[in-house]
Amino acid sequence: MTDNDDRTVRLSVLGTTDLHGNVFNWDYFKNTEYDDSAHNDIGLAKISTLVKAVRARIAAERRTPAPLLLDAGDTIQGTPLAYYFAKIDPITDGHLHPMAAAMNEIGYDAAALGNHEFNYGLDVLRTFQRQLDFPLLGANAQAWTTGLPVFPPYMLKRVHVPGAGRPVTVGILGLTNPGIAIWDKATVQNKVRFGGIVELAKVWVPRVRRAGADVVIVSAHSGIELSSSYGDALPVPENASGLMAEQVPGIDAVLVGHAHQEVPERFVTNQQTGEQVVLVEPLKWGMRLARIDLDLRQEHGRWKVVGRHSQVLNANTVEADPTVVRLLRKDHDQVVSYVNSKIGTCSTAMSAATAPWQDTAALDFVNFVQADAVAKALAGTPEAALPVLAIAAPFNRAAAIPAGEVSVRDVAGLYVFDNTLVAVQLTGAQVQEYLEFSARYFRQVSGTGPFRSDQVTNAPTPTAPNGTPDYNYDILGGLTEPLSYTIDIAKPVGSRIADLSYGGAPVTPEQQFVVAVNNYRQSGSGNFPHIAKAPVLYNRQVEIRQLMIDYVTTTGSVDPAVFAGTDWSLTANGAPVLVTA
Structure with a gap:
């Protein structure tokens, strides 16, 4: 809620991206706590502490709804912890993926597919999807022959506002990277194809609005700046979140992934509506937690976004959540023994x-x-x-x-x-x-x-x-x-x-x-x-x-x-x- 207008409600959306199999603040290749020149910390155990702190502060505020928690993809690949439970003791044999266990414990509401989700094949990905307590979204992951989505394209989340008669309906649209068609061709060819970020957003954002969304958040595994590592090998760009915000009307905020950049707040003006869209990218590996704050007001019986801001919170400012540590200590120790x-x-x-x-x-x-x-x-x-x-x-x-x-x-x-x-x-x-x-x-x-x-x-x-x-x-x-x-x-x-x-x-x-x-x-x-x-x-x-x-x-x-x-x-x-x- 803003300080000077009791009619305005603030909805917060928290986000991570490019976690890449990091639960603990640990470098498995160096066999020691993670550290870099900027003294970043990593992992979902730290993110959990940040999330709990934000939730506690918001719960104490008047007329403020509980925050949502999203992820923008690249979750199940990138560390020996992720590799071990894909290849050595695979989740397809019954083991719960440590990233699924941690994200379920923290209480995510939705996540977008990343390109690295496909690295271990569709069987591992589908198993991971079934293990999650929340949807794995990918509107542009389409069946090869029909073009229909093979993952849920979006979800609607109805958020209770204390003291208000009507909940806020938040539409969360997930989009992944078209480069999967190249990078994991052997896995997806003749099975899954990938439309462009902008092209599919133009299809799905209006559908999300028609389904009743007051607010539309896009979780996009695609960087802000327009570029492609694959040159002209595909007709659509690799990094298109900024272009999407500019060209597709109806988007309020974008949780950005894939580029491994820290972008606390970026505003893009939509060409058709003149409305601003806020974009945020929380670096990688759980180093940062994004926080999007959307100020809402009821107009003609519907909630409308009247203000938007974002920031990132640093994981190195908190200790690891002992609940997450206890939950996955056995998996971690098993992998440490393996790599050593x-x-x-x-x-x-x-x-x-x-x-x-x-x-x-x-x-x-x-x-x-x-x-x-x-x-x-x-x-x-x-x-x-x-x-x-x-x-x-x-x-x-x-x-x-x-x-x-x-x-x-x-x-x-x-x-x-x-x-x-x-x-x-x-x-x-x-x-x-x-x-x-x-x-x-x-x-x-x-x-x-x-x-x-x-x-x-x-x-x-x-x-x-x-x-x-x-x-x-x-x-x-x-x-x-x-x-x-x-x-x-x-x-x-x-x-x-x-x-x-x-x-x-x-x-x-x-x-x-x-x-x-x-x-x-x-x-x-x-x-x-x-x-x-x-x-x-x-x-x-x-x-x-x-x-x-x-x-x-x-x-x-x-x-x-x-x-x-x-x-x-x-x-x-x-x-x-x-x-x-």
Whole structure:
């Protein structure tokens, strides 16, 4: 309620997004409490404390309805906790997903589908959906043939207002990311298709209004700024929440997800109505709790939004809710034991700290495991005689495998995503163009240094104006023979790759290669050339991280002498470049 108008009622809507399997403030790969340079805390146990505090404050206010609690997707993938209960002790065998248990305990009202909900297949997703005490919404997740929603598109929530005769009817519309069609093609093709965020909002927002909604909140797993990591591979953008608010009338507020950004409050004016829409994005992993405050007033027997604001609350200001901690302590301890179990030894320590600008044994190990798995799978096929290459990116600069005993978490730290292995066929000319595209990651320099790493890496591009992320810098390596090349970062983008050779001989344009790559990249993500349209030779949906764990478990050891070499380097006008950390 506002201070100066007793006719106005304030409805609060709380929200999270991109929780990515985080219940506890814990880094499973480091085996310690989570911390980062901003000293953020993570996890639903902390979010629960924030939610309870807001609920308690609101309950003490006169004529103020209880707040709603929503999520904007990407819930069941992203940590060893999530992986364990999808693959090791799967929820399809009867185990309650820890995210479902935590969210049910906290009392969510609805959640939108995220793209990562589809990573473990439709059986796991449907099981998770059944375990929830609230609806999982996705208006643009449509049946392949009929176009009808395969998840509930929206829900209506009637909220009691103390002292008022009529409840507020809140319509909550869920929209997910169209990129699922690319990123999880093997899971959804011929089963589920995904319409555009704006296009489907134009269909469903009027329906929600006609169904009786006084207020419409959209929970959208799509960032605010208009951009797409998949280029023109789809006719609709990846990040379209801002465009939706601008073009679709009838929306009061948007809980934004997917982009992993902190946006406490953003206003967009709808082009048709002139009304403002408030958008909020609460970062990721449970670091923030969004709070949307909508001021409502009854006009002609209906509630109308007359004011809107939002903010985010920081999880590092509170302690974890002991109720949630007790509820999931057993699951957590089980996963900690799993990731710390010893599976082999390593003869020499390997670190990924310098992998973005220097050939490292750590990235060579990833490429070796990928290429080796593909070569074995293609044995006896016509393609078995072709040379095998592999592609890897420096996902995690903090990753390291120590000398001596090696645990699951040591290996998993090198590959922090749940990508699966694919192999395609590329020509030498296509490999050259692929490497040129990847080399956009480097900033152009005029000398040989020494440079700090930030003076050389993460160059801004039109599709990554804030800097190319490490995961969009791809490194190629050969299996039985080295693929060697230099990257001349004094040259402009498009003319940087030199001395490209395989097994000591120059790569010819027509030469044929088998290339092992993850499903994320092969599906078109990052818009790298040729890879999405190349003939697929292998796709068994095997997770790369698990292949690495299996390799160490089977061989009992990791020996960099088997796979490591210095096959690529940075140069400036042909002279070696010196980069410091």
